[in-house]
Amino acid sequence: MHALKYRYDSVRRGLDSSTNGHGKKTANTVSISSEDKSTIGLLYWLAVMFDTVSSSMNERPLVVADEECQHSSPQEEPPAAGEQDETSSGRWKIDVFIQDDLEAPGELLHWPCSYEAAAEAVTKSAPVKVLLFRHVSYLQNILRKGGRGQKVEEIIRSTTSVYRYWNMTYGSFFRELVQNFDAVPPRIQSWFVCISAHWHLAALMLADLVEFVDGNNLGTGTVVRSRVNSKMASRIRESSVRELSDLASVATPPNEESGNIPGPQLPDFHHAVNEGTILTEPWTMILIRAFSKASVILLGEADESLRYGRATLGHNNEEFRESLERAEECIKGLWLLGKKSDMARKIAEVLSVASDGLRR
Known part of the structure; x- marks a missing residue:
């Protein structure tokens, strides 16, 4: 998939190999329709998503680097001179995946709601889940390289902002779906249960990493003490294990009785x-x-x-x-x-x- 995307970018920019000896394009130059572009973009996003989740879960390096994950606008216009894209800082920009105010989200969805509204919310939650896994990977990598201090705190701060946003939006909605599970359409059930379980696995991994940072004084003193005093890692862990048990309770058939x-x-x-x-x-x-x-x-x-x-x-x-x-x-x-x-x-x-x- 990575090779296909590379080939697509070359063709789109006119750098494909279908040229004659004078650098002019030959008649058999590959043309890519808008449907092809959408298909390649979707498949590539799936590859990035799988790589992000798998790498952090298995604690291995990312295959698709940040600079290869650039988000294309519908017009596919390159950034202007001096303008930064979402990976220019070396990491994904949160506002590309969460087009909302992190501290004060817009309209919040509650159950009951229409099937279409629920499906849209579940669909939009998937990139946020991947974003958390990506940030867990960033934290794993910087700790593996011996990082400490402000660089570690910057990643934790960014990651916890994503975590808080989820709890205020999709997390809250998913908890309502669990509480009213029997009334939720089956397809919505299957979608949100899987995404929610993924999220909580990433949250448990985050809790372990934060606990490691605080236990080994790899952050900055005052911030570490604040996290330890507030029992941040323990609270993240406690919340996720209980929500996972709630998911298991509703997403498995009841025990046989009589x-x-x-x-x-x-x-x-x-x-x-x-x-x-x-x-x-x-x-x-x-x-x-x-x-x-x-x-x-x-x-x-x-x-x-x-x-x-x-x-x-x-x-x-x-x-x-x-x-x-x-x-x-x-x-x-x-x-x-x-x-x-x-x-x-x-x-x-x-x-x-x-x-x-x-x-x-």
């Missing part, structure tokens, strides 16, 4: 994926990572509550029970994903043993 076998959640979908909404995710590994990471964190919370809570006056067993039940929701999601992934099933087996051990 011999009643629940019907498929998505009866109009193909039989291979209609049993549960999370089965519609084509990139199964992302959900495996998200639910397994959330399960481990929640089981850790339950174990800590069990180990130390009983020795504390006024200990409330409700915290232990909630953490364990939420972990089991995520494990249930992994069991369902096990229908299409041996890895998911094996992880579910291991985590189930750990959960059963805490219940004894």
